[in-house]
Amino acid sequence: MKPAPFAYERPADLATLLDRLAGAEGQVKLMAGGQSLGPMLNLRLVEPDLVLDITGIPELRRAAVEGDTLVLGACVTHADIEDGRVPDLTGGALARVAAAIAYRPVRNRGTIGGSLVHADPAADWVTSLIALGAEVELAAASGRRRLPLDAFVTGALDVALAPGEMLVAARIPALTPGTAWGYVKHCAKIGEFAHAIGAVRIEPETGRGRVVIGAIERAPLVVAEAGRLFGGRIGPDFAERFDPRAADGVLREAGMTDAVDRHVHVTILARAVAQAARPAPSTRPVSEAA
Numbered sequence: 001m002k003p004a005p006f007a008y009e010r011p012a013d014l015a016t017l018l019d020r021l022a023g024a025e026g027q028v029k030l031m032a033g034g035q036s037l038g039p040m041l042n043l044r045l046v047e048p049d050l051v052l053d054i055t056g057i058p059e060l061r062r063a064a065v066e067g068d069t070l071v072l073g074a075c076v077t078h079a080d081i082e083d084g085r086v087p088d089l090t091g092g093a094l095a096r097v098a099a100a101i102a103y104r105p106v107r108n109r110g111t112i113g114g115s116l117v118h119a120d121p122a123a124d125w126v127t128s129l130i131a132l133g134a135e136v137e138l139a140a141a142s143g144r145r146r147l148p149l150d151a152f153v154t155g156a157l158d159v160a161l162a163p164g165e166m167l168v169a170a171r172i173p174a175l176t177p178g179t180a181w182g183y184v185k186h187c188a189k190i191g192e193f194a195h196a197i198g199a200v201r202i203e204p205e206t207g208r209g210r211v212v213i214g215a216i217e218r219a220p221l222v223v224a225e226a227g228r229l230f231g232g233r234i235g236p237d238f239a240e241r242f243d244p245r246a247a248d249g250v251l252r253e254a255g256m257t258d259a260v261d262r263h264v265h266v267t268i269l270a271r272a273v274a275q276a277a278r279p280a281p282s283t284r285p286v287s288e289a290a
């Protein structure tokens with residue numbers, strides 16, 4: 001199948017893009033890497049009147065460090081991150097997540113902004129950046145605002161974008177020394193979308209932790225009071241204290257009724273916890289095939 005006819009424009013600056021987004025008649029779709037939008041157009045799941053290609057806008061390709069925050073423009077590609085063409089405040093954690101997304105041609109074109117807005121529950125940035133405590137920066141002709149990523153992703157393929165609004169950047173806090181990080185995805189074949197994702201960011205010294213379970217057919221699950229997965233408190237011995245039954249209970253409470261599904265998710269989460277407790281982060285694999 002081929003797309004229904006649509007008009008195509010490629011604005012050269014953000015102000016022009018936001019004006020077109022605010023003023024255009026009919027349905028408008030932004031196109032970044034086109035890796036998800038392309039198939040949706042071909043299958044006629046979307047039939048926009050106008051496609052605005054956002055890849056020619058320099059601001060959206062920019063990456064910068066602002067204090068202890070990494071700001072990645074929406075059109076930074078997975079390959080830019082994998083190859084280290086953008087700064088890194090995570091000790092290589094972002095590059096390892098990027099390298100496990102699909103295969104190289106997809107990573108060459110697919111963007112961090114497109115991935116977050118598409119909000120596929122099995123997508124890697126959605127879960128990993130929620131665990132890292134990222135925010136998104138949104139812009140419209142009328143102004144800008146920021147939202148924590150877990151508030152932005154409201155469900156499977158559903159985000160809190162207002163009409164005329166777009167995502168311009170992801171703001172990712174530094175992984176400070178002493179913070180443990182683990183990210184494991186499970187997929188049938190390396191390079192495929194995940195069937196289960198576990199992401200953990202643990203501060204053993206302060207007792208704080210963020211645990212996220214992804215690829216669950218809805219927005220990633222941020223475990224409230226993460227300490228309950230570790231016998232009530234998070235400390236330097238967090239990996240030994242990880243309680244799979246508590247994790248299973250969290251998934252039950254979230255409505256996951258299939259015991260096999262819960263077992264797979266708990267196993268992957270346990271591997272992410274074990275990975276976080278290990279040194280030598282640069283050698284850690286992210287993707288595990290079945």
Ligand SMILES: Cc1cc2nc3c(=O)[nH]c(=O)nc-3n(C[C@H](O)[C@H](O)[C@H](O)COP(=O)(O)OP(=O)(O)OC[C@H]3O[C@@H](n4cnc5c(N)ncnc54)[C@H](O)[C@@H]3O)c2cc1C
Nearest residue numbers: 030032033034035036037102110111113114123124167192
């Ligand atoms: C074969 C294949 C395998 C894949 N495997 C994985 C995988 O393992 N893990 C993974 O995470 N992803 C995977 N992907 C998805 C890939 O990572 C894409 O990057 C992602 O789906 C969308 O990014 P994009 O830049 O191509 O966005 P596009 O396809 O251009 O856009 C996607 C959607 O977001 C909107 N949009 C794009 N940018 C913005 C913006 N800045 N503001 C507002 N709206 C915007 C578009 O209008 C559209 O609705 C896979 C894709 C393919 C084709």
